[in-house]
Amino acid sequence: MPRQGALYAVLVVAIVVAGVVGYFLGTARVPQATTVTVPVGTTVTRVVTVATTVAAPTIAPVTPPGKIKAAWIYVGPIGDLGWSYMHDLGRRVVESLFKEWLETTYYEKVSEAELLSRIDELVRAGYTVIFTTSFEFMEKTYEAGKKYPNVMFFHCSGYMRRENVGTYFADLYQVYYLNGLMAGALTKTGKIGYVAAFTIPEVVRHINAFAIGAREVGEQLGKSIEVYVVELGSWVAPDKAVDAARYLIDVVGVDVIAFTEDTSAIVEFAQDLYRRGRQVYVFGHYGPMYEYGPDVVVSGQLVRWEVIYADILVKIRSGILNPTNLINVDYWYLLNSGAVELGAHVFENGTVMMVNPKFVPVLKNVVIVDKLTGERISVYDLVMRRYEQMKYAPLLQPLQFSALTHKLENLTYVDIGGRERRYLVSAIFEPFTGPLEGWCLYTGDKAFSGYCRKADRVTIPAGVRLGHDDLWNMDWFVSWVKYLGRR
Amino acid sequence: MSFLETLYQTLISYTGLLEPLIFLAMIGTAISIGFYGSFWNVGAEGQYVMGMVGALFLTLFSPLVPLFEGGGTVLTALLKVLVVLFGGLLGVLWSLVPGVLKAYVRVTEVPVLLLMNYVAYSISDYLTAGPWKGRYTYGYIRTDLIPEAARLTIIPGLEMLRYEVVVALVLVIAFAYVLLERTEVGLRIKFLGTNPVALRASGYDERVVTLTTAALSGFVVGVAGALRLLGYDYRLPYNIGDGKTGFYGYTAILVAWLSFRDVRYILPSALIVAVLTSFGYRMQMLLKDLLPPGISAYAISLILMGVTLVVYSIFRVLRDYSMRLVVKP
Numbered sequence: 001m002p003r004q005g006a007l008y009a010v011l012v013v014a015i016v017v018a019g020v021v022g023y024f025l026g027t028a029r030v031p032q033a034t035t036v037t038v039p040v041g042t043t044v045t046r047v048v049t050v051a052t053t054v055a056a057p058t059i060a061p062v063t064p065p066g067k068i069k070a071a072w073i074y075v076g077p078i079g080d081l082g083w084s085y086m087h088d089l090g091r092r093v094v095e096s097l098f099k100e101w102l103e104t105t106y107y108e109k110v111s112e113a114e115l116l117s118r119i120d121e122l123v124r125a126g127y128t129v130i131f132t133t134s135f136e137f138m139e140k141t142y143e144a145g146k147k148y149p150n151v152m153f154f155h156c157s158g159y160m161r162r163e164n165v166g167t168y169f170a171d172l173y174q175v176y177y178l179n180g181l182m183a184g185a186l187t188k189t190g191k192i193g194y195v196a197a198f199t200i201p202e203v204v205r206h207i208n209a210f211a212i213g214a215r216e217v218g219e220q221l222g223k224s225i226e227v228y229v230v231e232l233g234s235w236v237a238p239d240k241a242v243d244a245a246r247y248l249i250d251v252v253g254v255d256v257i258a259f260t261e262d263t264s265a266i267v268e269f270a271q272d273l274y275r276r277g278r279q280v281y282v283f284g285h286y287g288p289m290y291e292y293g294p295d296v297v298v299s300g301q302l303v304r305w306e307v308i309y310a311d312i313l314v315k316i317r318s319g320i321l322n323p324t325n326l327i328n329v330d331y332w333y334l335l336n337s338g339a340v341e342l343g344a345h346v347f348e349n350g351t352v353m354m355v356n357p358k359f360v361p362v363l364k365n366v367v368i369v370d371k372l373t374g375e376r377i378s379v380y381d382l383v384m385r386r387y388e389q390m391k392y393a394p395l396l397q398p399l400q401f402s403a404l405t406h407k408l409e410n411l412t413y414v415d416i417g418g419r420e421r422r423y424l425v426s427a428i429f430e431p432f433t434g435p436l437e438g439w440c441l442y443t444g445d446k447a448f449s450g451y452c453r454k455a456d457r458v459t460i461p462a463g464v465r466l467g468h469d470d471l472w473n474m475d476w477f478v479s480w481v482k483y484l485g486r487r
Numbered sequence: 488m489s490f491l492e493t494l495y496q497t498l499i500s501y502t503g504l505l506e507p508l509i510f511l512a513m514i515g516t517a518i519s520i521g522f523y524g525s526f527w528n529v530g531a532e533g534q535y536v537m538g539m540v541g542a543l544f545l546t547l548f549s550p551l552v553p554l555f556e557g558g559g560t561v562l563t564a565l566l567k568v569l570v571v572l573f574g575g576l577l578g579v580l581w582s583l584v585p586g587v588l589k590a591y592v593r594v595t596e597v598p599v600l601l602l603m604n605y606v607a608y609s610i611s612d613y614l615t616a617g618p619w620k621g622r623y624t625y626g627y628i629r630t631d632l633i634p635e636a637a638r639l640t641i642i643p644g645l646e647m648l649r650y651e652v653v654v655a656l657v658l659v660i661a662f663a664y665v666l667l668e669r670t671e672v673g674l675r676i677k678f679l680g681t682n683p684v685a686l687r688a689s690g691y692d693e694r695v696v697t698l699t700t701a702a703l704s705g706f707v708v709g710v711a712g713a714l715r716l717l718g719y720d721y722r723l724p725y726n727i728g729d730g731k732t733g734f735y736g737y738t739a740i741l742v743a744w745l746s747f748r749d750v751r752y753i754l755p756s757a758l759i760v761a762v763l764t765s766f767g768y769r770m771q772m773l774l775k776d777l778l779p780p781g782i783s784a785y786a787i788s789l790i791l792m793g794v795t796l797v798v799y800s801i802f803r804v805l806r807d808y809s810m811r812l813v814v815k816p
Binding site for chain 1: 628629646732733770773
């Protein structure tokens with residue numbers, strides 16, 4: 001009918017006109033990117049008079065920001081119960097804790113291609129602290145840092161920094177090692193599976209640590225431990241992850257699975273297998289996944305990003321961090337800092353269930369030798385002992401804050417002379433201590449570690465402890481890890 | 488903050504708006520050309536990806552860039568034109584497969600086009616993970632970045648725009664308008680869409696016109712894909728089908744629908760759809776505490792687009808058909 005047609009046309013025209021008018025009105029009013037008051041790093045002016053009297057040094061006043069607007073950009077959905085969920089949990093913690101001066105927001109499911117648009121929007125809305133929480137955001141975060149020199153960016157898991165772009169990471173490899181100890185005790189076939197999102201150094205490190213732990217226990221029990229790795233090529237891919245797990249269980253014959261994938265899909269799959277009469281042990285990843293598989297989850301890795309977020313935000317609030325001095329800010333927090341934790345469940349009172357009670361008796365019954373002391377103890381006690389050993393590193397946390405001090409982190413002791421002589425710096429036990437044998441994933445100029453640039457096999461001599469850079473560039477698997485390719 | 492205020496905020500945040508607006512308009516135009524000739528191009532997504540693949544190939548794996556690099560403005564401009572045209576050609580290749588099947592074997596193009604999208608995704612993923620896997624990606628699966636010389640020029644102050652992309656949009660819309668309103672080829676395409684019998688009766692080969700329609704539609708989409716890669720993404724990501732294209736190829740179908748299949752209304756309808764896409768994000772940022780948990784920005788945008796499509800369809804039906812309520816005695 002003509003009347004209805006006209007009505008419709010008017011409606012469309014109205015929408016369009018409103019859009020165009022609003023747009024042009026708006027562009028005229030877009031607020032300028034709010035500038036953070038930059039505390040000019042204590043400039044000391046010294047006036048020397050002829051009479052050699054020194055005038056009192058004048059120090060430029062430091063004005064930390066009164067209120068902070070911080071935004072988080074996640075690669076996955078916050079409902080994933082893994083990576084993005086835990087980052088968002090961290091955001092919610094600091095938002096509640098610092099509610100007097102902190103305002104937060106977030107974007108979820110952001111792809112690399114649209115990252116810069118989202119950052120533009122956040123900056124225009126007045127956000128001056130932006131956390132980008134995926135490795136693939138690295139280059140674009142750096143680019144955004146160049147574009148908005150007054151905004152502070154923190155990129156999780158990367159290595160590109162500038163004056164206003166810092167990096168941070170809470171690494172799980174020590175926890176994976178502890179998981180590996182349990183896996184070595186529980187496996188019957190000696191075959192252990194690992195579903196990896198990507199074989200980037202972070203994940204390679206986790207797989208190796210897990211394999212080292214599994215072999216430490218498994219070897220003593222007469223099992224020949226082999227870890228089979230399947231790569232997914234995606235952080236969030238529940239269907240693919242379940243497919244890979246099924247392949248590992250049915251075709252390869254593994255009976256323990258650990259994974260790096262951001263959902264609880266594998267845990268649910270294993271619980272489903274248990275209901276149908278097949279026991280496969282799994283380890284929860286990143287989030288508390290115990291509830292999704294109470295009969296199959298042995299333990300797992302938990303992360304507390306809030307430990308890092310709180311530290312960053314407090315340091316911004318007090319004027320310590322500002323857009324001129326982030327170039328060496330590179331958090332690398334391990335078990336000692338509390339940013340990572342062993343376990344797969346958080347009780348209501350906030351404490352952590354480190355090992356599923358269902359499997360504690362089994363682990364207490366397996367007795368092995370602690371290779372450090374020669375003592376005969378149960379696997380459960382060994383896990384707890386190693387946990388305590390890695391947790392206790394009295395001087396490590398200050399060193400883990402800056403890229404300048406990372407090289408000191410693999411010092412076990414520092415010689416301070418006098419009666420004390422040896423002072424403990426980092427943990428007395430580290431999983432990545434030689435002798436270790438490995439093979440390179442990449443060789444020649446495609447490799448990023450010094451070892452693999454020179455040869456295609458890696459040999460770490462006995463007693464040598466790998467440092468931050470070796471761990472950070474890890475592109476080799478220990479010899480008992482088998483890479484099965486991508487699925 | 489109210490709903491209306493959020494909408495207003497969305498409208499004024501041109502950064503989040505202009506970039507989808509331009510790409511939706513470009514691809515929407517291409518799909519409209521197809522719609523005129525009854526070529527229901529739901530395969531724009533695949534043609535778009537192939538445009539990106541083509542552009543990446545020429546810039547990273549052919550001697551083209553070293554040949555033109557450092558040769559002044561004219562030569563770099565020529566380089567970009569060549570790369571974009573090559574992307575367009577791959578788009579043509581992708582739309583011609585269903586085109587040929589439709590013209591010569593009488594296979595309905597819609598399912599073929601949809602399937603071709605997944606073939607394009609798979610090809611891109613295969614290349615990204617295999618022969619084209621980058622050397623400087625730290626073990627990550629993706630290609631290297633394309634050389635600086637081939638990247639498009641950012642407009643200062645309007646960082647989400649590129650000079651070349653704006654020019655291309657103007658050219659594309661002008662091309663489509665002239666083609667459809669001023670040329671005989673365009674007339675034949677329109678004939679094919681409205682009255683194929685008359686087309687045949689006047690002595691034209693229906694099959695050739697179908698192929699022309701498919702090729703033109705695919706070409707413009709391929710151009711958009713190449714521009715996207717040269718101007719924004721600079722590399723191919725792995726799992727490209729996992730939302731990494733922004734699904735512009737699918738969303739632009741809505742743009743073509745809302746424009747009444749008239750090229751002149753492409754921009755306004757692209758604006759509406761672009762507002763809907765960025766509105767979800769806006770809402771997430773500004774109203775995060777009011778949203779039910781688990782509802783993402785993307786879901787909000789999809790709901791809004793769905794509602795728009797439903798309302799549009801209802802009005803459309805009301806316009807095209809007269810309805811009478813007949814009460815039987």
